[in-house]
Amino acid sequence: MTPELQKTGRIGLLVPSSNTTVEAEFYRALPRGVTVHAARLFLTRIAPESILKMVEDMETQAKLLATADVDVIVLGATAPSFLKGLGYDRELIAKIEAATGRSATTTSTALVQAIQHLGARRVALGSAYDEKVNAIAKAFLEASGIEVVDVKGLALVDNLVVGRLGPDSAYKLALGLEHSKADAIVLSCTNWQTLDAIERIERETGKPVISTSQASIWAALRMLDYRHGIEGYGKLLRELAPAGQTQTA
């Protein structure tokens, strides 16, 4: 393919320093021509005090990404972007945009948009988190107008441990959710390997699956105005192409 015919773009990704998954999942799903440039924010534990500290470094790191002339900046961290409830993600976006002059989003923002995009009003939530963080996640979704019909988490707080899990972990947890009343299944935590589990869960439950990494990729591509469906990672990315348009992988 000649470069002129290829849609290109640069995504700046703010990654919690101990995250070993989200860069890999972006690279796997993104089309050739769209590149990812990462910067890291200190985070070891998925706990409120660690997360607040992480946000302090966010503007500095976002500015570093801006020097690479990225088109969009994604805060690729779920818990840090919903921690203080509804509207906190918007505050973080405003901070990043003011510091860099680039369009920005967060994983939590992308998650809510993806759920709404699929027309889901009730979701079953599976996560890597403990009860405390799950309660915050549930409150954030409900404040965003999304009913959470069931919540289950792996009760993990050590982020490196989350990164060592294989895709079976997300698959098993998702199938264990009470999802009969849910319109969609949500898998939360960008350090949790989910991409490989999404299609299997969708096939077996008949429900669309939204993972936080997949939703972040989806939101970034939409901000770049990339509108070709991507196969293999669930309905959300497959339907990036506008309705009626022939999809290309």
Place this chain on the structure above:
Amino acid sequence: MYGWRGRIGLLVPSINTTMETEFWRIAPHGVSVHSARIAGGRHGTPEELRSMENASKKAAEEVAMVEPDVVVYGCTSGSFFEGPEWNKKICEQLSAITKAPTVTTAGAMAACLMAGGYKKVDVVTPYVELTNERLKQFLKTYGIDVVKLGTFDMLDMFDHAKIQPEEIYQKVKEITTPEAEAVFVACTQLRALEVADMLERDLGKPVYTAVQASAWQAYEAMGVDPKIDDCGSLLRQLSDGGARRRTPLRRSA
């Protein structure tokens, strides 16, 4: 789990848009790349290049948290500018912070040319004159003479990525001399990896690049054969006889 075979902690100058992309492109199944950005300007002035040494320590602290198997300091001029001792100091500092062996691009440049036994080489860079002189001095201390140096002569490091692979191909072909046993294309922001293999085939001599040399040392350090056969002879060498036969690199230049 990603990176179960090897995790590369990649420190790039914040303006760099090429190296992460090329490292992911060659990463085989089971190898993951985790970046952190080194704060600094985009003009590659002596002050900026020197300041990267200190700024790289913060980036190393950030990337240390993924528990990398190898750390790569991905900037050629930022590792040769003050000479071999400075380069060694950078390696030691970053290894102390990350508890992993560290590869620098300048160290990898010297190592790959020495491994081939090349004493006379041509070099292509995007740098201005002062930086080019420092590069020649750096190689000289390893007993390597630069026969001819061709440059795009651009101070702005971000703009180095705008030089098309075709232009790099032409520049190498245009400047290389019969005396040179090998060619090295410096700068991790130059998109040279895409044309390294073609250049070797067309010129009939080794053509090594900054990103490629850094990857070569990183995979050696991890003891992983990435099985890359279209990015030049240097990376193909990693498949000769299995990566584990070689002595793993520990904190060397």
